[in-house]
Amino acid sequence: MLRASVTHHGSDIQPDRIVGGADECGVEHAKEIFALTDAVVLRDTTEYPDARIRAELRIGRDATDRLVMVAANFQQMNRMMDAIGGPVASGLDPLAAEMGLAVPDHLAEARR
């Protein structure tokens, strides 16, 4: 869906830059988004205040709050899928490779 939504806006995503946290990954204001997502998910009390202010200045208060909420939701989703052993479809292998990653064997064992 990330790629589909980026393509919808006439751009292209560079998945390897998600891993690297690069500013220019094809999504607008990625630098501020990465910084605040990292601070919130890692509960980084040192980085959080600055990341929060920079995000608010760049994308506004409501979008910043929504960003936080989305990261929070994926704290739930990640635990859900890792804990129940939901397999990663083989169709996602190319995307993982673009990100410089490989799907672990334990998530590939029962592929559809």
Next chain:
Amino acid sequence: MSDDGVMTTPLIAEFDSLSARHADEFARAGVWWTGEEKLAIVAVARAAMAGLDAPDTTLSVTAVEAARKVAADAASIRRADVERWAADGVRVEAYVELVGVIGRLAAIDTAAFGLGLDPTPMPAAVAGAPLEATVPDIDVVDGWVPTDGPAFPPTAYTAVPGATELWIDVSDVLYMPMREMGDPAYVRDDLTRAQIELVAARTSYLNDCFY
């Protein structure tokens, strides 16, 4: 202005309502755990997510181990862990319910931190016995727990009556309504779908999750 000194907005109000609703649910008996046990799971999970030792608890050693793994190291869980926990007394449906409780807690606590709010306080446990209800005709399909069809988010908690609805409640408020999932042009609170999915992808990367 909220009690935390944070300027209240409709988004904050919606989150406050969500977190209060789920704190209340944590304190009540579920399907396989009492309210007291669910609050103990919350306490163990919070300690694990903060990098602290487990607090004194009435939970079994096995339940504590499972709760700590789900809370702080979910990417390291394997099928053998789930099978061992079941053999040691945490039946697989109870494990699924535990995952649901901790997942919702992780979402609510992360959001509170990122919104500049205090962690949601937990109410006192409400006395009552778990339902101990099973769902007929579902089995392990391609994951590690019974699911009503292939194991993916909409089926992940289907072994526990009501658990899917609780997950959707959190997801609807924090992420997006289910009906919008297929829309690449969706915008919520000025955050574009591309920005939303970038946050999702980065969070998954930080959690070492391939979902």
